[in-house]
Amino acid sequence: MTFGLLIAIRVFDAPASLKAFMMGAGFVGYFLNPATLSLAARSQMKVTRLVGLYFALSALILVGAALASSLWLYAGLVIAWFLVATQLSPLMVHVYAENYPNKERGSRVAMSFMLAGITGVAFSYCGGKLLDWDLSYYTLVLIIMACAAGSAGAAVTRIPFTHAIPYEGNKSIWQNISLIWKDGLFGWVLLAWSLVSIAHWMMMPLRIEHMVDFHASNGQIALMTVGIPSLCQIVSTRIWGRVFDTLNFMVVRLLINGFFLLGFLIFFYTQDLLLLGIGSAFIGVATGGNYFISNIWVTKLAGKGKAAAYMSANAAVSGLRGLLAPFLGYLFWEQSSAVTVAWIGASLIMVSAGMFLAAKKHKRFNLG
DSSP, rough: OHHHHHHHHTTTTOOOHHHHHHHHHHHHHHHTTOOOOHHHHHHOOHHHHHHHHHHHHHHHHHHHHHHSSSHHHHHHHHHHHHHEEETTTHHHHEEEEEEOOTTTTHHHHHHHHHHHHHHHHHHHHHHHHHHHHHHHHGHHHHHHHHHHHHHHHHHTTSSOOBBBBTTTTOSSSHHTTTTHHHHEEEHHHHHHHHHHHHHHHHHTTHHHHHHHHOOOOOOHHHIIIIIIHHHHHHHHHHHHHHHHHHOOOOHHHHHHHHHHHHHHHHHTOOHHHHHHHHHHHHHHHHHHHHHHHHTTTGGGOOTTTOOHHHHHHHHHHHHHHHHHHHHHHHHHHHHHHHHHHHHHHHHHHHHHHHHHHHHHTTTTSSSO
16 A cells, blocks of 8 residues: 555645545555455355455556546545555454464464564565656556556456355344444453554554654665564564464464554654664564554454454454544644654553453453
């Protein structure tokens, strides 16, 4: 999604309002998850075939964006792509839940996430170089992305999975959303997760502001906010997969909270590059674990055939907090200081950890 926005800025000189709308499109897409999942259940189409169609649609949209000659047509197609891409998560978690045994699911999914991370970093570098050489190569970048989406669609249809999304439990949008209050444990964990996610998304963009304030170079900012965290995220993903399979899930969630807490407090309390690097490493490890388990954690709670319904409710809440958190971060930043924002975020993380700890002994989190 980075290239979609970057091209809008560099090639089409998109205004600030349109850029903000494009950035928010992905989170709006998460709001749509319960609705699209209900439609998927009504269609009774095999999940892998449906995922393949989403990938194929993404590929067509990207080809259209590569051929677009006006800003508004390009922006409309990219927004459509963001909306389509965000519908994949509940469907894929259903595939993971049905195809991978419980005690191996984390390790197996982690491997695919690690490979995706490595590929993403490599393509980001190569795509960025292409655009540096000549901005007109943006069409090639988008065509490569379209080919990747098409290939992914062809591959996923070969996964040996034959069931459709169960119609019972997915009849309407509100039936999935209501899981938040009807399943008390799910709602409790989701609230705790929302607190740490708000802290995370609130402070992530402010890392750049913090380093700009003490006149760090562009290279130093890129290293501390992208390079080190991305490397640590990729390296730690496989480890998080194994931890997910072997430890109580609440213990895993508490470990991630701990890495976030240490990372943000170190990062915002210093201007020393070594300490900034250590803080960035902690943040990267935490982000690796958080991104991985956010795509699979509902399988620890949902009954057979219900993982997609739980994931759609989780995604809808994710969309809300993703939209709110950056605005809260900048509001606190303008009214206070980096240290104050760090402590506000740390407080949210600690409250969240207390809530996770309270849920740790629940029988539904027992290994099995």
